[in-house]
Amino acid sequence: MKKLINAVDTLLEESLQGFAKAHADIVQLNTAPYFVRRKQPATPGKVAIISGGGSGHEPLHTGFVGLGMLDAACPGQVFTSPTPDQMLAAAEAVDAGGGVLFIVKNYAGDVMNFEIAAELLSIPSASVLVSDDVSLPKSHSTGRRGVAGTLFVEKIVGAAAEQGADLARCVALGEKANRVTASMGVALSSCTVPALGKPTFSLGDNEMEMGVGIHGERGHATLPLTDATSIVEHLASHIDQDLNPQPGQSVLLHVNGFGATPLMELYLVYELAAQFWGQRGIHIARSLVGNYTTSIDMAGCSITLSLLDDELLALWDAPVHTAALRWAC
Template sequence: MKKLLNQPDTLLTESLQGFAIAHADIVIAETSPRFVRRKHIANHPKVALVSGGGAGHEPLHAGFVGQGMLDAACPGQVFTSPTPDQMLAAAESVENGAGVLFIVKNYAGDVMNFEIAAEMLEAENATVLVADDVSLPADHSTGRRGVAGTLIVEKIVGAAAEQGRDLAACKALGEKVCRQTASMGLALSSCTVPEVGKPTFTIADNEVEMGVGIHGERGRDIVPMASAETLVQQLTETIDRDLSPQAGQKILLHINGLGATPLMELYLVFDIAAKYWQQKGIEIHRSLVGNYTTSLDMIGCSVTVTLLDEELIALWDAPVHTAALRWGC
């Protein structure tokens, strides 16, 4: 393992220190318990959005704390759920009279710990569970995983909260976005968790993990290495079957890098995916390409599609100012 670190067990703390200094105009990082919150809390009642999960997915979630998105984020150790006391402290630090909406990726540890925090929080609260990974069947025993579609939920609901929508409306909107969002990824390599010091799984040079998650877990299938056209088509066809967009439908197309894929390749993937849906009469109305929901140093990418309407377009376009996503401000 070759990584830029001092000690594996201090990496997260030192990284968050650097993040807070680099973006001191936007965020404050608390250390005991660990969470990141907006520097400037709204001076009027506003639904507070709180999310979190294991580190290693940067910029998700801390990179999306700021105007128009999250109010606070709780990072756990690498690929490990944050603890309930982190979530509770984060929620209490940003709640200001309109309640708290927890945005939770569908992983057992995250779900359990956020549920505990929600029960302990005295303020009114609700939860949106993100489960956009269509590589798993809808009736999977633990449900579908929450992956790159989480960003879409955080951005759209964050804009609505900024505009003053109440807790019930924000929860309903988040669930709507979840229903209209689907993602699937592939990996050309494993990733290396610093505390472990070796790749999480092995994969041959002529193999691809199809339907991979974001915690270094294996995909649903191992397929032969092939052209980008062939590989991406497996992602787009699966997403298309799940969402069933009709001709004339406007969509948001998000190509997400898993940490070690060059932008040159990500834009190639975007070109392939965009042409696939355009040939079906689908309009690529909004787009986002880059490393946003990563898996440390994994080589690979995911494709996310959200079915848009005028409400969602307006909320996506609304001003946002965070470390990793910003426009209109």
């Protein structure tokens, strides 16, 4: 294993310290327990938006803390859920009097720990569960996983909260954003969790893993490696079948890298995905390409499509100032 680390046990701590220093104009780091919060206090009465999860997905979630998005993010160890005390401390620190909304990816550890935190919290709170991964059926025993579509949900809800939406309205918008979003990913290699020291699964030189999540787990099928056009058509077809967008529908097309795929390849994937939906009369109104929801050093990518109406488009375009996303401010 070759990684730029001093020790496995100090990796998260040192990384968070560097992140906070690099973006000291936007965020501040709390260390006991660990969470990242907005540096500038929110408007009194604003709903506080909090998310979190295991590290290794950067810039998700800490990179989305700031104006127009998250008020705080709780990072766990690599691929390990943060603890309820982190979530509780973060909620109490950023509460502005409007209640707290937790954005939770649908993974068992995250769901359980956020539920415990909500039960312990004396502040009014609610949760939105993100479940955009269409590689799993809706009837799956634990539901669909929350993956790259989490970014869209956090942006929509964060913008609404910034504009003064109350807790119930933020919940409704979060559920709406999740409902109109679908994602699917493919891996060309596994990732190496520092504490494990070796890839979480193996692939041959001529193999790819279809339908992967973001925690180094296998997908639903190991397939022969093929050309980019065929790969994109496979991913996009599953997404299209799930969302069933009609001709003329406006969408956000998000191509997300898993950490080790060059932007040159990600933009090629975007071009192919844009052709796929363009041929079906879909209007790509907004785009986002890059590494936003990663899986440490996995090679591969995911495609996310979000159906846009006037309300969601306006919230997507609303000002945001975070380490990873910034526009209109």
